[in-house]
Amino acid sequence: MTEIEKLLKNIVLGGVGAVATVVEQTGKAARTVIEHGDVVASRLVSKGEEAVRAGRDLTEELRRKVETAVDEAVKAAEECGAKEEETPDPETREALRQTIDDVQAHLDQLRAMLEKMNAEAATDDSEATDTPVDPEE
Numbered sequence: 204m205t206e207i208e209k210l211l212k213n214i215v216l217g218g219v220g221a222v223a224t225v226v227e228q229t230g231k232a233a234r235t236v237i238e239h240g241d242v243v244a245s246r247l248v249s250k251g252e253e254a255v256r257a258g259r260d261l262t263e264e265l266r267r268k269v270e271t272a273v274d275e276a277v278k279a280a281e282e283c284g285a286k287e288e289e290t291p292d293p294e295t296r297e298a299l300r301q302t303i304d305d306v307q308a309h310l311d312q313l314r315a316m317l318e319k320m321n322a323e324a325a326t327d328d329s330e331a332t333d334t335p336v337d338p339e340e
Contacts, residue, residue, distance in 0.1 A: 207276050207291070207299060211269070214306050218265045221313040225258045228320055235324070254320055261316070265309050272302040 232251055279295040291299065 210299070210303055211273055211276065214269055214272070214303065214310075217310050218262065218269065221265075221310060221317070222258070222262055224317055225254070225313075228317065228324065229255075232324055250320070250323065254316070257316060258313070261309060261313050265306065265313075268302065268306045268309060272299065272306065275299070275302065 229251060276299060279291055279298070
């Protein structure tokens with residue numbers, strides 16, 4: 204497996220990992236809703252909808268970036284007549300590095316969003332457990 208293939212594989216796996224983390228956090232939020240009832244539900248639902256929208260947008264953008272990087276790598280390899288054991292020319296390498304840096308920046312944005320969501324969820328959890336829920340409200 205060439206270095207480019209390894210890098211692209213890692214980028215794709217990073218995107219999948221980010222999506223899996225979002226799904227996991229959504230499950231935790233759902234358990235909080237079940238445990239603490241309707242008082243917390245409306246806040247978590249709105250935050251969940253916002254996070255899903257943002258995650259969907261970022262995931263779509265990441266997917267497009269990865270597809271573009273793969274297409275560019277294939278095109279560059281075809282244009283150069285590169286074989287698997289050959290390395291791309293410096294211009295192609297720089298273009299691939301830039302694409303990888305762009306994708307990494309998007310992954311960093313996803314991670315920051317997840318950290319923010321985790322912090323907000325932890326705050327909501329502590330608020331929900333500190334305030335008793337009156338079932339008659």
